[in-house]
Amino acid sequence: MRTEVRRINTRRDNVPSYCDTGTSCAITIQMPNPEAVGCVERFATFLSFLLVIITFPFSLFECFKVVQEFERAVIFRLGRLRKGGARGPGLFFVLPCIDTYRKVDLRTVSFDVPPQEVLTRDSVTVAVDAVVYYRIKEPLNAVVRVADYSASTRLLAATTLRNVLGMRDLAQLLSDREAISHMMQANLDEATDPWGVEVERVEIKDVRLPVQLQRAMAAEAEADREARAKVIAAEGEIKASKALKEASLVMIDNPMALQLRYLQSLNTISAEKNSTIIFPFPMDFLKTFLPGPSMSHLPV
Structure with a gap:
């Protein structure tokens, strides 16, 4: 005797059934429909309508x-x-x-994320708080799929803020706030999409550093500014010396220019109310009155 085994699919679910009597058989299993309304529900609906009519x-x-x-x-x-x-x-x-x-x-709702103590990638502890803007785009999912969409979104925002900032250095945290906000918004929106919540915007509101770190950064910035000031002053001296060299070459070619410059200096000194006036006197005029060997060390 040859036995034929045939697998039969039910109408609603794949329920395996086997028939080993030698002939093929078909079994239909009718599963209860969970969406069907029972007799008790129909009776309760009828009583409710009756109450509406009576009252x-x-x-x-x-x-x-x-x-x-x-x-x-x-x-x-x-x-x-x-x-x-x-x-x-x-x-x-x-x-x-x-x-x-x-x-x-369905309106846009905003809330403040409580200040979070975050350890950055370069081991600096900072306190960061942010503002999140969200709205409901699927009311059914917001009611059925999550118990409290508002509280869940707030807790998720605080956790996401710590996770995102923990992957950045302090310098990136202070300079790339916009990129961090976009990254946090994308992560929040992806997580809250099954709840029917759409995160529209995330803004980093404040970043608070420890006092000692603030002092160290201020000292570093002050030293950097002083170094740049010295470099700028040295470059100014170089440019000024080049300009004086060019002026001296012009005065050598025209001796009257030196006399005019001398008179201009006297005019500038006399314009101010000074009790003491330093009068420059060329050393060439003293060479005729002083012996040569004793004045050889004086600048000309």
């Missing part, structure tokens, strides 16, 4: 609800999410006693 028109105040333009309402009937998605904006209908709803605000 009419006072029941209208409890049955009709209004949501604003920037809000959406997610409705549950006996714990099940109603079909049709979120309601709003405008007027919608709920049944008393069996329907519950939750409003979700």
Whole structure:
């Protein structure tokens, strides 16, 4: 006897079944539909409608609800999410006693990330706080998939801030704030997308350094400025000496230029109210009155 084994697929799930009687057989297993409404739910809905009719028109105040333009309402009937998605904006209908709803605000919300003590990649401890802007783009996911989207986003923002800053040096943290903000926004948006939350913007608000590190950085900056000032002064002296050399060459070719420069110096000195005037006197005039060997060491 030849035995033929045939695998049969069920209508809803792949449930293996085998028939070893020698002939092929087909078995159909009908699984219960979790979305089907039971008798108890139908009876509760009927009683709710009956209550609305009995208490009419006072029941209208409890049955009709209004949501604003920037809000959406997610409705549950006996714990099940109603079909049709979120309601709003405008007027919608709920049944008393069996329907519950939750409003979700679609406007952009901002919050401050508490100051986080972060250890940078170069082992510097800094305190950083930031501001996060987010909004709800999928009201159903924000209500069904996460218990509290606001608290979850706040905790995730604090954790992401520490993780992102821990991969940067202190110099990058102080100079590349915009790049850090974009990186943090991308990480937050990717993590909160299943919750229906969209992170629009992240800004690093303040970076506080230890006092000793501030003093060390101030001393380093002051020394750097002094070094640059000395270099600039030396370059100025070089340029001034070159200019004096060119001026001396011009005065050698024209002796009257030296006399005019001499008179200009006297005019400048006399313009100021000085009690003492230093009068320059050329040494060439004294050579005729002084012996040569004794004055040979004097500059000419």
